[in-house]
Amino acid sequence: MQKLAVILLSLFALNALAQPASDARLDEVVQRGMHVMPFALDQTQHVFTKTTQGGVQQVIVKDKTNTKQIQLIRTHLAKIAQEFSHGDFSNPAKIHGQDMPGLALLRKAQPNQLQISYADLPDGGQIDYTSTKPELIAALHQYFDAQLSDHARHAMPGHAHHMMHQ
Numbered sequence: 001m002q003k004l005a006v007i008l009l010s011l012f013a014l015n016a017l018a019q020p021a022s023d024a025r026l027d028e029v030v031q032r033g034m035h036v037m038p039f040a041l042d043q044t045q046h047v048f049t050k051t052t053q054g055g056v057q058q059v060i061v062k063d064k065t066n067t068k069q070i071q072l073i074r075t076h077l078a079k080i081a082q083e084f085s086h087g088d089f090s091n092p093a094k095i096h097g098q099d100m101p102g103l104a105l106l107r108k109a110q111p112n113q114l115q116i117s118y119a120d121l122p123d124g125g126q127i128d129y130t131s132t133k134p135e136l137i138a139a140l141h142q143y144f145d146a147q148l149s150d151h152a153r154h155a156m157p158g159h160a161h162h163m164m165h166q
């Protein structure tokens with residue numbers, strides 16, 4: 001019960017921390033992102049939904065008929081989900097910096113402490129993150145907050161009841 005209380009408190013506390021970065025930082029992240037993410041940020045929306053067991057990261061197209069961007073999203077998210085499953089968080093570090101909140105602890109996760117899975121969505125793709133370790137859940141929420149801050153123009157927080165965008 002105490003672990004649940006810690007998780008719930010961290011959910012509420014971390015929600016308050018996701019503030020948009022400066023315009024200069026947002027521009028810098030877009031420039032770096034162009035070398036890592038093959039899809040067009042201005043044609044897509046990132047959605048980060050925190051859950052009590054981890055979170056869901058979605059990237060969806062703004063124009064549901066844009067099949068080229070949908071395929072680019074799916075290919076990229078499937079690839080990074082595979083990398084993350086092996087502890088390789090180098091691509092987010094290339095965009096957001098080596099000291100990105102949450103990354104150091106996520107990199108240290110032992111096998112089976114953090115489950116990461118990819119799924120296609122009709123208009124993009126999503127990565128599900130789950131853990132039973134409160135410190136990894138907190139690190140993931142910090143990572144989501146950093147993503148929301150750095151991608152403020154192209155990202156939004158999600159809500160648990162919108163997680164399954166299918």
